[in-house]
Amino acid sequence: MKNLSQEETKRICDKVLSLTKADQCEVNLSGSRTGNIRYARNAVSTAGLIEDTQLAVSVAFGKKQGVATINELDDKSLERAVRRAEDLARLAPENPEFMPTPTKQQYKASETFFQKTADIDPEFRAQVAAYSIENSKKNKLVAAGFFTDTSKFTAIANSNGVFGFQRDTGVDFTVTVRTEDGRGSGWAKRSVGDAALFDAREASDVAIEKALRSVEAKALEPGRYTVVLEPAATSDILAYMFNDFDARQADEGRSFLSKKGGGNRMGEKLFDEQVNVWTDPWDKNVAVLPWDNNTMLAREHQDIIKNGKINAMNYSMYWAKKQGKRAIGAPGNIIMAGTNKSTEELIANTKKGVLVTRTWYIRMVDPQSVLLTGLTRDGTFYIENGKIKHPIKNFRFNESPVSMLNNIDELGKPEILSGDESDYQLLIPAMRVRDFNFTSLSDAV
């Protein structure tokens, strides 16, 4: 696929808009080129390149809507997509929650495209794998990893004059290094937009060091412990909670943000006052598109939690209108304030505790309290008197991020992450947390 220019996408969007006689029309056009290399057992297992385009056309006659998608962009295909969407819309009943397409938005560009990432080729990917594999072999370890680079464009347009175009790039890398006897395992993850900021050797060395240190793990009794959580250990836990910041769910009484007797908990202090969380599409570390693809509404900087208090929730266009609120584009990133302290400094200030590198297979147990279960993985250590004393076996935890963010002792330096199970770009700090609830031991390494 050719990465289309702004002019080319504008021409296609205009063509689609001109083809319809519907009352309103929305166009979403995107294309991507994604390269990857995957390795395991110290050898490359698969590598590939995936290219595709996607055009979605949504039209409405009054409150009746229809949509069609296609992955071909010639004139005949465009016309076919429009006619199919119109056919669907004519068959549709009125949607009582129908909202008109937004009027013209101001999309202030964010820095999401980096040429160095777009230029990545198979040799670059092979070299990433080579760094991990060669250094692991030298240390008699076994590496498994995955590197992927994406270069894509997104264009949106509607019949009310909205047009947005932006390109973005991204690099994601994860590596797991294990001892040959399977008794030790270390892991590292890096996610950046600009390949210039990516260092495969540095990331691999972190995983190698953790693997070497994690052998001879001792069993510690399950229970409540002070934990030093590296940023990757909390990314999915927090993403679960932020998925629940929906105002409608809360107002309807089916969220942890619902208020007893009705309404939501906006303005209430639910977390430790050190907790400050916001979203900002222009943040240079985790820049995202300045619009929300689902609604075409512009994103804004928004404080979500301020000094531990709930400061903002997500309103759909329908629910915002019903509740007399202003709808804005839903967040694409989540940023949590930290400090300049390194994880080592957090460890140094810990008398007794557990260092967690990574958490795994997190699932909701009880949405009422956001109780989540999951496990530690690839580097869990016992801390005593400010130092890592020895590796320990992995734990299963049953804990709520709400309780966790209430029990914060100290925050560290934020790191860039993309959640395993969420679409947010995350910038979150390491943290030391009291009374983290480990409920059983796992023998898995």
Add this chain to the structure above:
Amino acid sequence: MERRSFLKVGAAAGGSLLIPVFGNAIAAEELLNPMAVQFKKSLADAAMNAATKAGASYCDVRIGRYLNQFITTRDLNVENIVNTESSGVGVRVIAGGAYGFCSTNIMTMDSVAEAARQAVAIAKANAKLQTEPVQLAPVRGVGEVAWATPFKKDWRTVPIKEKAEMLIAANKAGMDAGANFMQSMLFQVNQQKYFASTDGSYIDQDMHRLWSPLTATAVDKATNRFRTRDGLSSPVSMGYEFFDAKPENKFKAAGGVTTLYKGAHDLIEDARAAGRQAKEKLTAKSVEPGKYDLVLSPEHLFLTIHESVGHATELDRVLGYEANYAGTSFATLDKWQSKKFKYGSERVNFVADRTTPGSLACVGYDDEGVPAKRWDIIKDGILVNYQATRDQAHVIGEKESHGCSYADSWSSVQFQRMPNVSLQAGKKPLTPDDMIKDVKKGIYILGRGSFSIDQQRYNFQFGGQLYFEIKNGKITNPLEDVAYQSNTQEFWNACSALCDERDWRMGGSFFDGKGQPSQVSCVSHGSPTTRFNGINVINTARKIG
């Protein structure tokens, strides 16, 4: 691992698409008109010729056309109908002893030939890091053949009005029965897959799958409590006749606590029960933590099977190919080689089977052109085999592949995915009610709930949808806040009784995630109601500020 990938699948259609549609929504005449087989054969030949010319020793080509429709309803509104269509070609080669893969959505001879050449170039780049060449187990070319999911009623020909009305009627039934909110969905999948390889196979397959999940939510604003009950149906690989439930498809769970289904589903009836039971859950007794004998219904047990046996016996995990993501496995080769590793008690028998009609992993041929088959994984409690693809068969001394290769899209590379892995029924006559008579202190669990297992498939925690206390052989009252924790080997060795064939039925996972880039597959797991003695149960109730 079950992942929330349906969100991605739905989102892939793009955007702000809240579309209530009634009528014959997909342009059915287009969808029912598959690409000409001869055209697909020509494309495949173009790719294979280009790959061979560029230096490939092997090439396979998958031409895919994927048609999905997702209908989402909330209360009495149709919220969303997404129709997706995606076509393209994926080319996999071996060159220099290494794999290379490339895909394209431009279905011309030139484009697929270029993709083939790209795949060869990638393979050659990978070969530099290869420690041993890819070794494919032989498969006999089958020439030009076709296979299709057997069905009576094609979902693509059912008017959307009819489908939406069924979902809305289900929501209404749930709300009338006590739910404050209802959600129901209908996922419909058609995969038209063409496979060709330099081994001499040209295989045209047409697969159909359905799933209709629902959730009833009851809210008590005065206490600020809410509870949900999900539907008790399973995804299936069959036609729309799945929704024509007849009396023979319905039966009562033990103690008559709810109605269950086999071979077809009454969505409206299930939604009505869900609404009533969600409300009852608001006042159910909170479980006392401790050891219990668990009586697990197949609608629940399938997910425990999936996680603790299905994934644990994937050979790529055992060998370390998934180490960086989904993890490895405790079921290592030495345990299999010993021929005495007690995975479970002697009554535990697991069979892998890609041929069971209606099962989600049922195909004619896998994505390497290997015919579907059936084999033992655990026999009389002993680990006896794994799940293998062509490049893994030699590792376990097999002369041919198990046919476990799958890719979720034309644009994804195929790799090892699990077949249907099912627990065999007990040999002696036993009903769930009979089984419960022997339980002094136990819990009867139905429906899939929360699930989590470690990266070697050992320590796990599962919840369900419905829990009932068993005291001295009788079901007494509903329970809440239940989850059980165990490890795989202890759990399956604690298996103390299995109901017989009459109670055997399949559950299934529609969006099972694995691999990097992550792909989803779907798979069924059958079992009878099964008892496990002395399992640790925790109480999951928590208070937040």
